[in-house]
Amino acid sequence: MADPNLSSDADSGGALEPENFAVDAVLQRRIIQNIIDVLDRYVSVDKAGAMQQALRQRWDAVGENDTQTAAQLTNMLTAQLQDLSQDRHLELFYSPQILPELNPDNPPLPAELERQWWLSSWRNFDINRVERLAGNIGYLELYGFVPPEFGAETAIAAMQFLAHTEALIIDLRHNGGGAPGMVALLCSYLFPAYPLIHLNDLHWRKNNQTQQWWTLPYLPGKRYVNKPVYVLTSPETFSAAEEFTYNLKVLRRATVIGETTRGGANPGAGYRIHDHFWIFIPTGRAINPTTSENWDGTGVRPDVKVPSELALETAHLKALETLLETASEASFERELQRSIYRVQQDLNGLRQDLISKLKVKS
Secondary structure (H helix, E strand, O other), rough: OOOOOOOOOOHHHHOOOOOOOOEEHHHHHHHHHHHHHHHHOOOOHHHHHHHHHHHHHHHHHHOOOEEEHHHHHHHHHHHHHHHHOOOOOOOOEEEEEEEEEEOOOOOHHHHHHHHHHHHHHHHHHHHEEEEEOOOOOOEEEEEOOOOOOHHHHHHHHHHHHHHOOOOOEEEEOOOEOOOOHHHHHHHHEEEEOOOOOOEEEEEEOOEEEEEEEEEEOOOOOOOOOOOOEEEOOOOOOOOHHHHHHHHHHOOOEEEEEOOOOOOOOOOEEEEEEEEEEEEEEOOEEEEEOOOOOOOOOOOOOEEOOOOOHHHHHHHHHHHHHHHHHHOHHHHHHHHHHHHHHHHHHHHHHHHHHHHHHHHHHO
8 A cells, every 4th residue: 555654845846836846766766666556456456467567667767867747757657557557547646735645445534525515516516508409409518427415406406407308418528527326317317217227337346346326216306208318429528427428328318429438437546645646546347237348448439420529519400300300380390490500500610610620730
């Protein structure tokens, strides 16, 4: 286990900004040794051993006068670890502020929970936009999946605002992931109460335990069932956002539009290895109960592949065209036709802008 009491600001030297914070040979070796220690928890024993051996070689190669910035060190070690593991969750981070104690095996203290709630509330629990688009299409933009004990009320309020729209677009193009509990909560709104749907499993290396995630039998308010759902993705879509997308795609509940996601399926925890450095170690593996696989390394491929910049208008247009096929009221039909025209014009304009930008780059 990493020593949480390693060097502080006084013995680190340099400014705290990552481009200036100097990491000398002694500190590099301390950080490498602590990474080697916490890799004992990595989900794959074989890959952990290979990474530990590579880091020992890195230790031996550090010269006595070798000094790097924090940014250089974190980038170098992260690249090496990800290259060996092919695991995009495995990452070293630098913090300008002194890090608090991080022990994932212990529950957070009430003061830390209160601080986490406050930070999450400042971001509106990562629910960035909730909107009714033209043609009565719902739009929900999520920047993350916060734990439901923090954000459930806000998520429920968002789903109730959208309850009477005729189709739903869920935008995960800038979503870096989060808590599987919130994934299960929001997925539950898209299915009937019964039968319960088995969404995903997380298998943890420690104690060889498997944690199951199912849709919930009770939810406050109205469920969003028997209506089209579209999920927008990009190369930024990661982790829990990929699970949400993968769940709905496998269960044929949503059409995925955009680009292939980043490809990270191994959950884990953060470990403090120095006053200013911490590392995220994947300690589990996602297993879909339908496919017996996951999206690690491959990402989730879209059903409709378009540049992520065009995904929203593409989804909006598809939703409108689908609703027009079954429109029963003349007034609804006219509104849908007008909306289709406007969205098609917007989409054409965005395509031209994107083409122009690509020409300039080339």
